[in-house]
Amino acid sequence: MMSAQVIPTGSGCLPSLSFARLVNxxxxxxxxxxxxxxxxxxxxxxxxxxxxxxxxxxxDDSLPVDVRQRARTLLDVCEGGSVGxxxxxxxxxxxxxxxxxxxxxxxxxxxxxxxxNIIFSSGLERALSLVxxxxxxxxxxxxxxxxxPVPCPHTLPMQLxxxxxxQVSYQLLEEQGWALDLAELHxxxxxxxxxxxxxxxxxxxxxNPTGHVQDRKTIEEVIRFAASESLVLLVxxxxxxxxxxxxxxFVSYRKVLLEMGEPYSKRVELVSLHSLCTAGMGExxxxxxxxxxINMDPAVREFINxxxxxxxxxxxxxxxxxxxxxxxxxxxxxxxxxxxxxLHVERTLSHNxxxxxxxxxxxxxxxxxxxxxxxxxxxxxxxxxxxxxxAQMLGVEPDVLFCQRFLEEEGVCVGPGCENGQDxxxxxxxxxxxxxxxxxxxxPAALEEVLTxxxxxxxxxxxxxx
Amino acid sequence: MQSLLMWHxxxxxxxxxxxxxxxxxxxxxxxxESSAHTMSNSDQTGNESxxxxxxxICSSVKNMKQLDFSVLVRRANQIKEELKQGVKKPYRELIDxxxxxxxxxxxxxxSFVRQVLAGCLYPQLLxSNRLKVDVRQRAQRLLETCAGGSVGxxxxxxxxxxxxxxxxxxxxxxxxxxxxxxxSIYISPGSQWSLTNILNILVNPEASPKTGVxxxxxSHCVTTQSILGLGAEVLPYYLTEEQGWALQVEELQxxxxxxxxxxxxxxxxxxxxxxxxGGVQSRKSMQEVIKFVSEKKLFLLADEVYQECxxxxxxxxxxxxxxxxxxxxxxSETVELASFHSASKGLIGExxxxxxxxxxVxxxxxxxxxxxxxxxxxxxxxxxxxxxxxxMINPPQPGDPSYPLFYEETQRIRTTLIQNVRQVFEVVxxxxxxxxxxxxxxxxxxxxxxxxxxxxxxxxxxxxEPDTFYCVRLLEETGVLARPxxxxxxKDGTHHIRFCIMTPQHIMEELLRRLSxxxxxxxxxxx
Numbered sequence: 001m002m003s004a005q006v007i008p009t010g011s012g013c014l015p016s017l018s019f020a021r022l023v024n025x026x027x028x029x030x031x032x033x034x035x036x037x038x039x040x041x042x043x044x045x046x047x048x049x050x051x052x053x054x055x056x057x058x059x060d061d062s063l064p065v066d067v068r069q070r071a072r073t074l075l076d077v078c079e080g081g082s083v084g085x086x087x088x089x090x091x092x093x094x095x096x097x098x099x100x101x102x103x104x105x106x107x108x109x110x111x112x113x114x115x116x117n118i119i120f121s122s123g124l125e126r127a128l129s130l131v132x133x134x135x136x137x138x139x140x141x142x143x144x145x146x147x148x149p150v151p152c153p154h155t156l157p158m159q160l161x162x163x164x165x166x167q168v169s170y171q172l173l174e175e176q177g178w179a180l181d182l183a184e185l186h187x188x189x190x191x192x193x194x195x196x197x198x199x200x201x202x203x204x205x206x207x208n209p210t211g212h213v214q215d216r217k218t219i220e221e222v223i224r225f226a227a228s229e230s231l232v233l234l235v236x237x238x239x240x241x242x243x244x245x246x247x248x249x250f251v252s253y254r255k256v257l258l259e260m261g262e263p264y265s266k267r268v269e270l271v272s273l274h275s276l277c278t279a280g281m282g283e284x285x286x287x288x289x290x291x292x293x294i295n296m297d298p299a300v301r302e303f304i305n306x307x308x309x310x311x312x313x314x315x316x317x318x319x320x321x322x323x324x325x326x327x328x329x330x331x332x333x334x335x336x337x338x339x340x341x342x343l344h345v346e347r348t349l350s351h352n353x354x355x356x357x358x359x360x361x362x363x364x365x366x367x368x369x370x371x372x373x374x375x376x377x378x379x380x381x382x383x384x385x386x387x388x389x390x391a392q393m394l395g396v397e398p399d400v401l402f403c404q405r406f407l408e409e410e411g412v413c414v415g416p417g418c419e420n421g422q423d424x425x426x427x428x429x430x431x432x433x434x435x436x437x438x439x440x441x442x443x444p445a446a447l448e449e450v451l452t453x454x455x456x457x458x459x460x461x462x463x464x465x466x
Numbered sequence: 467m468q469s470l471l472m473w474h475x476x477x478x479x480x481x482x483x484x485x486x487x488x489x490x491x492x493x494x495x496x497x498x499e500s501s502a503h504t505m506s507n508s509d510q511t512g513n514e515s516x517x518x519x520x521x522x523i524c525s526s527v528k529n530m531k532q533l534d535f536s537v538l539v540r541r542a543n544q545i546k547e548e549l550k551q552g553v554k555k556p557y558r559e560l561i562d563x564x565x566x567x568x569x570x571x572x573x574x575x576x577s578f579v580r581q582v583l584a585g586c587l588y589p590q591l592l593x594s595n596r597l598k599v600d601v602r603q604r605a606q607r608l609l610e611t612c613a614g615g616s617v618g619x620x621x622x623x624x625x626x627x628x629x630x631x632x633x634x635x636x637x638x639x640x641x642x643x644x645x646x647x648x649x650s651i652y653i654s655p656g657s658q659w660s661l662t663n664i665l666n667i668l669v670n671p672e673a674s675p676k677t678g679v680x681x682x683x684x685s686h687c688v689t690t691q692s693i694l695g696l697g698a699e700v701l702p703y704y705l706t707e708e709q710g711w712a713l714q715v716e717e718l719q720x721x722x723x724x725x726x727x728x729x730x731x732x733x734x735x736x737x738x739x740x741x742x743x744g745g746v747q748s749r750k751s752m753q754e755v756i757k758f759v760s761e762k763k764l765f766l767l768a769d770e771v772y773q774e775c776x777x778x779x780x781x782x783x784x785x786x787x788x789x790x791x792x793x794x795x796x797x798s799e800t801v802e803l804a805s806f807h808s809a810s811k812g813l814i815g816e817x818x819x820x821x822x823x824x825x826x827v828x829x830x831x832x833x834x835x836x837x838x839x840x841x842x843x844x845x846x847x848x849x850x851x852x853x854x855x856x857x858m859i860n861p862p863q864p865g866d867p868s869y870p871l872f873y874e875e876t877q878r879i880r881t882t883l884i885q886n887v888r889q890v891f892e893v894v895x896x897x898x899x900x901x902x903x904x905x906x907x908x909x910x911x912x913x914x915x916x917x918x919x920x921x922x923x924x925x926x927x928x929x930x931e932p933d934t935f936y937c938v939r940l941l942e943e944t945g946v947l948a949r950p951x952x953x954x955x956x957k958d959g960t961h962h963i964r965f966c967i968m969t970p971q972h973i974m975e976e977l978l979r980r981l982s983x984x985x986x987x988x989x990x991x992x993x
Contacts, residue, residue: 041616046588054584056577062596079562082569084816122655122820125843159843286618287655287848314655314848315818 042341044334045323048074052083052319064333074319083315091304092120092290092313096322100290103325108255117293119304120313120321124238124275124289125155131234131271131291132163134300135200145196147188147231149180151378153208166196174380177369178210182221189229200232201225206239206250209378211353211371213248219256226268233257233270239374240274244350248372254294270294276320288317349375352447359451363458386465405461410453535564535687535949538937542947557945561977563965564947566741566909568815568879571969576814576875578868579857582608586617586853598867608853617849623842625653625823629852633823636859641788650826650834653855655847657771657808657822662692663840664804664824667833668733668765671697678729680721680764682713684912684954684962686741689769699729702955707914710903711743715754722762734759737769739776739783739907742954742964746781746907752789756801766803771822772908774812775968777887781906787827803827809851809858811909813876815968821851879968886967886974887911893978899989909968912951915985917961921992933961939988944980 044067051057051071058068077095079085087093097115104113121127136144145166148156160167170188172178185201192198203222206213214222226233235253243250254272258265275289293301328335353371360368360379368379383398391398399416406414546560562570569575578601585591585605592602609615611628624630630648637646654660669677676699681690683702690700703721705711718734725731736755739746747755759766768786776783787805791798808822826834861876862869887905894902894913902913917925917932925935933950940946940963951962967974 041618043588043590050584050588050591053587054577054580056581057584057591062591062594078818079567080569080572082575082818084569084575084818086565086567086570086817122848129843155843158839162840162843286850287846314820314851316850317848 042338042345044328044338045320047334048323049316049320052078052316055081066328066332066334070323074322078315083319085315087313087315087318091116092118092318093315093322096120096318096325099322100292100325104252104254104292108252108258111255111258113254113292117296117301118290119293120288120290120318122289122314122317123287124236124273125159127273127289127291128156128234128236129159129163130304132159132165134304135232136163136165138197141194141196143196144200145192145198146234147185147198147201149202149204149207151178151209152202153204153236156202166192166198168192168196168198172207172210172212174369177372178207178212178378180212180214180218180222182218182225185222185225198229198231200234203233203235203253205235205237205253206243206373208236208239208374209376210369211239211244211374211376211378212369213243213250213372215248216251216256219251219253220260223253223257223260223264223268227264233268234273235270236273238273238275242346242349242375243373244353244371250373254292257294267295269296271296276317276324286317286320287314288321290321353377356447356451359455363455365462366458384462384465387461402461406454406457409460410457414454535934535953538564538934538941538947538949541938542941545941545945555945556943557980560945560947561973561980562947563967563969563977564949565817566811566966566968567817568909568966568968569817571966572973573815573879573968573970574875575816576872578862578872579814579816579854581868582857583850583853586612586850589615600862600866600868604857608856612849612853617853621846621849621852623838623846624651625847626849626852629653629856632856632859637785637787637825641785641791644788644791646787646825650829651823652826652837652841653821653823653847653852654841655820655822655851656810657769657806657824658688658692660804660822660824660841661689661767661769661806662696663837664767665692665696665698665733666840667837669693669696669698673730675727676729677733678725678731679767680718680731680734681955682736682740682743684742684951684956685735686737687953689735689737690955693735699725701725701729701731704957705740705743705745707743707903707957707960710906711740711745711912713745713747713751713755715758718755718758731762731764733765733767735767735769736786737772738786739770739772741769741772741908742910742912742949742951742962744903744905744908744910744912746776746783749784749789752784752786753793756786756790756793756797760797760801766801768803768805770805771808771811773807775883775909776907777884778904778906783907787825790827800828802829804829809854812858813879814854814858816851816854819851819854820848821854823855882971882974883909883968885971886969889974889978890967893982897982897985900985905967909966910964911967912954912962912964915951915961915963918989918992921988924992931961933963936961936988937963940981940984943987944984946977946980946984 047063047067048070051063051067052074055071055075057063058071063071074095075081075083077093091097094115097118097120100118101113101115105111119127121130132146135146138144143164143166145168146160147168147170148160150169150171157167168188168191170180170184173181173184180203189198201222203214205219223233225231233253237250237252240250240252252272254270257268257270271291271293273289273291276286328338356377357368357370360366360377365382365384366379367382368377371377381399381402383402387401388398391401394401396404397416403414403416542560542562545555549555549559581597581601582605585597585601586608589605589609591597592605597605609617611626613621625633627648630651630653633651633653634646634648637651638644652660654663665679669679671677676697678699678701679693680701680703681693683704685702693700701721701724703713703717706714706717713736722731734755738752756766758764766786770783770785773783773785785805786803790801790803803826805825805827806822807825809819810817810822826837829837862872890911890913891902891904894900894911899916899918900913901916902911905911915933915936917936921935922932925932928935930938931950931952933952937948937950940948946965948963948965951960951964954962954964956962965977969977
């Protein structure tokens, strides 16, 4: 149930350090840079937020004119003109709801999104937690179940547990680039008969951690499946803006649903989740996200509004979301710089994804499906018997042991696949593409460092076992 | 000897994370059967609400009825719109004192805080001399404590290591040397969140009898709602208004005894300085509470978010941790305590940034581990908020370049508060049918309104609580938004209103002016 095998993330005292810097690539840190450089960060957002925090900055020309205009508009909708006031409604500031709805409508080619269906939350996990709690209920055989992909985001199993939900796993197909298979969904659902009452299906598209991008056909199939089995669709789409390469395109579940027309578009209940932790924004520390609810029972929707336990939502991340949903347009003073920064992130991500994947595939007993989107790579380890035996003796999962030793010996922290729900004999590790934002001077070089350390550790490990 | 909480945890282990939540939704069987049929026929007959997979049924939900106050808020928003469109009213703008939100009422944020935070968000600002050198240094130092030198990166679940260290140092300083350890501290997005998490562990909704939590009456409604929402019982203990809202141990005993046959009391929630009652507990009173919880084996939840807001010369805030520690063993080693603080209150008043912390005392390490898991379901608290905590507990010192302005701003707020408190006391007590206890701490006044029988009758006719009725009329006729006392729990037959006193001076004067006129008129109308 509760995984006690958490890799230490970050500071900690290691006995003898053979490396100069500890590198943590389990979590996403796009802003992992020296503050004195401006590489790989979208400064427009920071400027607007800084001006909102400290409005004195609006008095002179130190910030571009569009930044100042934007900050003024946002401060106008804050109570008392300050980001320090409570937010009036639990769903969020109306102007931001409207901005996000407009963003969604634009992104989906005109498929309209209504502001009242947008609910803000401080981080994607809080929004998800809310919905999971709403779904939860029953005991024993009537306990609510949620169809969950394997692999899934590593906090999901814990959240399902916390909400007293049964995790009903459906395996994604590694051989097909981690695609979703309808037959597998049916199989998973069949296993729940008499065990629990499955009421929802969780989808991560583009996949976290797999990076797989679903095509329209698959999405339609899943929607029909959800409709016929009366499942609520919980769709997390955080990596939507980081699709690599030209072959695949992101299409949102809501767009497909609404374009399928009735009866689906009026019946299927869908919750789509998004947050500031995108590849582009990378402002994970600000803790901001939203969900759009479609076809939700009005009584439930109203209930969310009066829910006191969720607490008053913070202002700054809402403003950041508003900026994310409405970036500078052509003609704005910040547009050129902004677009350059966006392109730089895209190029770096794309380069690093390709490089790292090639590299990993070049190592013996390691294979990696190329990521189509997102910021993670999810390579598979073909661990020798020696390791698996050692792990068994120590009472940990083999991939956890791999990661622990990698940390101890090389100072690099990667995440074990078992935390993503992978419980079969195919061990995986999960590592975030550092996108070289870890190292200031030469972005790809930082990635090289990580890969080099990984290779030397991995080869050492294999030679010591075989 | 096993700790209380550990015992609780062991006996209810399977429920800690598997509790039956309050808002459960059940799928109507008909839906599944009919869906295949209706899908193929594209036929939308039947009751709309039966179509939904998520459908509200849980009884706890019914307990959490929509508060009267939201009706007032909606009307207030309408009035704001009407004023914007130029509709004529006896007032030109609303005075919203319904929240403990100083920025909303016009109190300015502290410059030093905002400058440092802006510098952390947008480090380019640190390159010029625009910001004073101590601001720049502080921002640099804070950025260094963040992963990758940015507020955009995640921190560890419990909080940034350096911030936790600083918080523990602050607590030790504040408590005259009573040691505090970073490992027992969790930074959270606002104190309510960590309170709910702790309650989550304490409350077992499956239990029969139900878990009970003693809460003061009057009490902040969010807390009571959280408790009810988690499936527990609320056991109110009434504070004694005539004695400045003091707490009587006999009343605690009575509340405890009232649980017989209804629920099993497990925790005692106390808020000091109080909300909405503005009392500050004496050491003696706190010692009595500690002895009480020890005797009855209750977990003590001490909400101390208003600790910076203390007025009057002979009034001093003491933390429960300090009083407990100074009582010595065995109490100091056995009483289990969670103490909450936040940056939303106090002179810094940054409610919108959402930051607070909880310090846990005498908790069993294995329970701490479980709490850790619970907290980690939400990666971490907003980093900017964590940095705000640092600024709150380590303000500029004499000699720093920012100190003069900081001192001026904080002094102004402090003097205004003291003045406001005095004015409220004088004005309210001078009006017949109105009385107010001296506000010793906190940011609210909670005066008693002696609503005449005719008004009570009228209120009944329109289906409102008498003090809600009073507040509705107050809003319509004077544009002042206050909260009715019925939301907080009050002795039967008594009525109150609550309003925030942390406002600029001219706002308070205007507020009292409008309130006096209204009150006199109201009393006359219903005499």
